[in-house]
Amino acid sequence: MFLQKDTFSRIVASWKMILVVSAVCGLLSLLVSYFLLPVQYGADSQVLIISTSRYGVDPYTSVKSSERVGENLLYVLKSDDFYNKVMDQSGEDFDKSVFENLSDRKRRRAWEKSLSASVSYGTGVLNIRSFASSADQAKALSNAIMKTVVSKGWEYVGGDVTLKIINEPIATKFPVRPNILLNFILGAIIGGIIMLFSLLFRQKHL
Known part of the structure; x- marks a missing residue:
């Protein structure tokens, strides 16, 4: 004691x-x-997932269906196929060199680290944050990702879903990484x- x-x-x-x-x-x-x-900035944007089934469903079922679609998209966003579609997106001047001259494994890891996503349950809203070396680059990358989700997302979730951008990308004023x-x-x-x-x-x- x-x-x-x-x-x-x-x-x-x-x-x-x-x-x-x-x-x-x-x-x-x-x-x-x-x-x-490496110092990185972030850019946040949101996509609303709308279930457009031909069959009559109640609002609760519709939201749950949208949430399930969002959960599927969480995995799709970091896939090689989605990455290729973003790289082919025209009109967005983001730095693609950070993904070039890398092995497939390192390139996939770099792409996975360049974005994060989540679903706001009860709303059917998909939240996406992209990361890049500057605020402008983060916003440009986020724009490319958003356009790809809206224009190509149906390929992963079927035709009974509408994807609509509800919040355009806004970049952070200060670095978020580290x-x-x-x-x-x-x-x-x-x-x-x-x-x-x-x-x-x-x-x-x-």
Whole structure:
């Protein structure tokens, strides 16, 4: 019990040192992520999935059908076939060089990292975020993806579905990758934990 109280007192007495070490580790993590990892901006857009079945269905069933279509599209968006269709999309000046001169495996991985998607359940809305080295490039890539979804999406989900862009792409003002704030927090937490273990180890061997 004495050892526990003494250890706790030692930790409390060293809180300034723990705070400094945590801040330093957080700052180092921030700098490493900022200078060593590629900076990317994001662009967000939304597509409404409308079920247009010839047979009469209630609104609930229609929304559920749209959600199922959206779930299918989540997988389609990162496929090789959809990638090829986006690359063939005319009128959008986005940087295709980031996907060129790569092996099939690396190119697929790069494409998968260039976008993320989700479905807003209860609405039938497909949310898509694209990533690129600049805000303009992210927006251009998002435009190409949106146009491909609307013009070619029926090939993956059938003809009884209408896909409509409801929110045009809007790019972020600041980089979204790497997540600098999150990296700082994680670095600070790790630094604090290391410092605590160091104090406990030293106390144990006194």
